Amino acid sequence: MTTTTAVTVRVPAKVNLQLAVGPAREDGYHDLVNVFHAVALFDEVTVTGARTRATGGPAELTAEDASGGALAAHVARVPLDSTNLAWRAAELLAHEAGARQPVRLHVRKAIPVAGGMAGGSADAAAALVACDAFWGTGLDRGRLLELAARLGSDVAFPLVGGTAVGTGRGEVLAPARCATRLHWAFALSEGGLSTPGVFGAYDRLRPDAPRPRADPALMAALEAGDAAGVGAALSNDLQPAAVSLRPVLAESLEAGRAAGALGAFVSGSGPTCAFLAESAEHAERVAAAVRTASDCTHAVTAYGDVPGAVIR
Numbered sequence: 001m002t003t004t005t006a007v008t009v010r011v012p013a014k015v016n017l018q019l020a021v022g023p024a025r026e027d028g029y030h031d032l033v034n035v036f037h038a039v040a041l042f043d044e045v046t047v048t049g050a051r052t053r054a055t056g057g058p059a060e061l062t063a064e065d066a067s068g069g070a071l072a073a074h075v076a077r078v079p080l081d082s083t084n085l086a087w088r089a090a091e092l093l094a095h096e097a098g099a100r101q102p103v104r105l106h107v108r109k110a111i112p113v114a115g116g117m118a119g120g121s122a123d124a125a126a127a128l129v130a131c132d133a134f135w136g137t138g139l140d141r142g143r144l145l146e147l148a149a150r151l152g153s154d155v156a157f158p159l160v161g162g163t164a165v166g167t168g169r170g171e172v173l174a175p176a177r178c179a180t181r182l183h184w185a186f187a188l189s190e191g192g193l194s195t196p197g198v199f200g201a202y203d204r205l206r207p208d209a210p211r212p213r214a215d216p217a218l219m220a221a222l223e224a225g226d227a228a229g230v231g232a233a234l235s236n237d238l239q240p241a242a243v244s245l246r247p248v249l250a251e252s253l254e255a256g257r258a259a260g261a262l263g264a265f266v267s268g269s270g271p272t273c274a275f276l277a278e279s280a281e282h283a284e285r286v287a288a289a290v291r292t293a294s295d296c297t298h299a300v301t302a303y304g305d306v307p308g309a310v311i312r
């Protein structure tokens with residue numbers, strides 16, 4: 001019998017091609033139409049065995065900057081205890097599947113922290129897949145998706161990847177076809193924005209929010225592989241709220257537009273700004289242009305869509 005000594009899972013960031021937000025529900029969440037798109041900016045989660053007397057779940061978590069120093073300040077904000085979403089994912093799986101060998105989790109981060117690209121959620125999805133393989137629990141996809149939804153609204157999507165329409169609070173996923181490769185530039189900021197804080201600002205700005213609906217123009221452009229059509233249809237209801245909390249984001253958005261981006265918008269709850277480009281080369285030019293904006297500490301390029309969490 002062979003014993004697994006380490007499992008590494010690679011998991012992508014997301015950008016929201018449409019984020020339509022309804023009024024606040026009684027449970028504090030908002031109904032969404034959330035068009036998720038996975039991009040080639042990857043965190044990695046590695047699970048190894050821990051030598052400890054404790055049973056089941058994680059015993060230790062470490063985090064590392066995978067970007068060569070650019071995300072050092074981000075990684076310093078990653079919690080290394082049981083509040084880390086990857087730790088919570090491993091704990092939940094251990095609880096659901098029975099006590100298992102304690103594990104050590106190592107997270108290599110290339111996704112900005114509190115940046116609106118679902119970095120913590122991606123790590124949680126990766127930890128579910130990695131621990132499932134490490135412990136040999138063999139949960140089926142449906143069960144993993146169910147555990148993911150319990151951890152957070154954004155956790156199910158990175159299990160699946162590609163492009164998908166999320167409804168409910170974002171966790172009910174229907175796959176969508178993106179018939180062309182999309183090229184992106186992202187402007188990262190140093191301080192994050194709190195997701196509940198941005199939803200709260202949205203409630204104050206839009207007390208009369210209508211029921212969210214999928215945008216047929218966006219879905220048709222994705223299906224047709226029409227990048228310019230996608231660019232024209234990109235929308236984020238949370239953008240005015242994010243910009244109200246961080247007005248300097250307007251400068252980054254304007255820099256991207258001036259560089260000819262097909263679309264310029266705040267990613268999810270922000271503060272990362274996303275720019276759709278015509279090609280990989282154009283994405284590099286847009287990234288260079290947005291680096292000059294005062295709020296942008298780092299700009300990266302990536303393409304989408306890409307698959308969800310995979311064992312390496």
Ligand SMILES: C[C@](O)(CO)[C@H](O)COP(=O)(O)OP(=O)(O)OC[C@H]1O[C@@H](n2ccc(N)nc2=O)[C@H](O)[C@@H]1O
Nearest residue numbers: 028029030032152153154155169170195196199268269
């Ligand atoms: C903004 C997005 O990133 C877009 O993909 C997501 O909607 C946020 O997903 P997330 O970070 O996984 O959020 P959760 O951990 O589920 O919830 C954090 C908080 O965000 C707010 N929240 C989140 C999702 C949702 N549909 N309505 C909400 O109002 C709530 O205040 C909630 O307490």
Ligand SMILES: Nc1ncnc2c1ncn2[C@@H]1O[C@H](COP(=O)(O)OP(=O)(O)OP(=O)(O)O)[C@@H](O)[C@H]1O
Nearest residue numbers: 084085113114115116117118119120121123154195
């Ligand atoms: N594995 C993790 N990586 C990063 N942050 C984490 C992690 N686990 C918990 N956190 C905490 O969660 C907060 C939000 O981090 P995260 O990077 O997931 O934000 P986000 O990308 O804006 O999320 P979303 O787009 O899903 O709203 C961080 O400020 C941090 O305190």
